[in-house]
Amino acid sequence: ELRTAARTDPELRRVLTVAERSLRDRIVAQSRTLFGRAVAEHPNLERALDLTLQLMIGAAMSSVLHGEGSRLDDLIDDWKALFPLVLANAGAAATPDRKKVKGKR
Structure with missing residues (x-):
């Protein structure tokens, strides 16, 4: 619902974009830890x-x-x-x- 609303609400889109990028970056960092060196460095x-x-x-x-x-x-x-x-x-x-x-x- 937030993504749908963000299509027509520029402020929500800005905030949601920042939040999603931050979450994605944390997921990538955590994945590098969880998957081990061979995958982390791929x-x-x-x-x-x-x-x-x-x-x-x-x-x-x-x-x-x-x-x-x-x-x-x-x-x-x-x-x-x-x-x-x-x-x-x-x-x-x-x-x-x-x-x-x-x-x-």
């Missing part, structure tokens, strides 16, 4: 975590709207199996044009 860790966070946000919305707990559990199990592949290949799908735009965000 150059694609942050991108893989960003993808994970976006999937979690979508899963939370689906859970609220549809209440499909067992389906989400299956998707989480799939993501656990896929995460090492994502970590190894994060960013590989970005086209050169998208990589240029990314730097301007």
Whole structure:
């Protein structure tokens, strides 16, 4: 609901953006501690975590709207199996044009 409201409320969007960036940075820092040195130093860790966070946000919305707990559990199990592949290949799908735009965000 906050994200929806932030679309039309510039002040809320500013505050929510700062809060979400701070939370994301803390999640990345904690993940570096939890996953151990090999993962912590992996150059694609942050991108893989960003993808994970976006999937979690979508899963939370689906859970609220549809209440499909067992389906989400299956998707989480799939993501656990896929995460090492994502970590190894994060960013590989970005086209050169998208990589240029990314730097301007």
